[in-house]
Amino acid sequence: MAGGTLFVAVSVSAWAKRTDTDTAPATSQSSKQANYALAKKVRAALDHAKDIRPENIVIRARGGAVTLEDTVPDSSQVDKATQVAQGVAGVTSVKNALTIKEAGQ
Numbered sequence: 001m002a003g004g005t006l007f008v009a010v011s012v013s014a015w016a017k018r019t020d021t022d023t024a025p026a027t028s029q030s031s032k033q034a035n036y037a038l039a040k041k042v043r044a045a046l047d048h049a050k051d052i053r054p055e056n057i058v059i060r061a062r063g064g065a066v067t068l069e070d071t072v073p074d075s076s077q078v079d080k081a082t083q084v085a086q087g088v089a090g091v092t093s094v095k096n097a098l099t100i101k102e103a104g105q
Helices: 002-048 075-086
Strands: 058-062 065-072 093-100
Touching: 002 058, 002 065, 002 075, 065 075, 075 093
Parallel strands: 065 093
Antiparallel strands: 058 065
8 A cells, every 4th residue: 555655656756857847948938928919019119209210229138137139320219218118018128239320321
């Protein structure tokens, strides 16, 4: 009887570990989807903002943290892009790595 009990306990433990591992990729996938959705919301906000030309802005989102990269035509757009991104629901922080691209470059 004791041997049968041990077998059941080991089997349940092995099943529980397998279940934990099986859910890890789903969490990673849902995290990627959430990051994509947040970046898309920031893109929409920048597209609708006045005084910003966001066509060159690259948006990266990870767990609520947003990074804005690439170039804008003038310095006023750097600050404005940060303000717009900070106003999007779900954004916890904004790192602005935008640079100014002078005319003719």
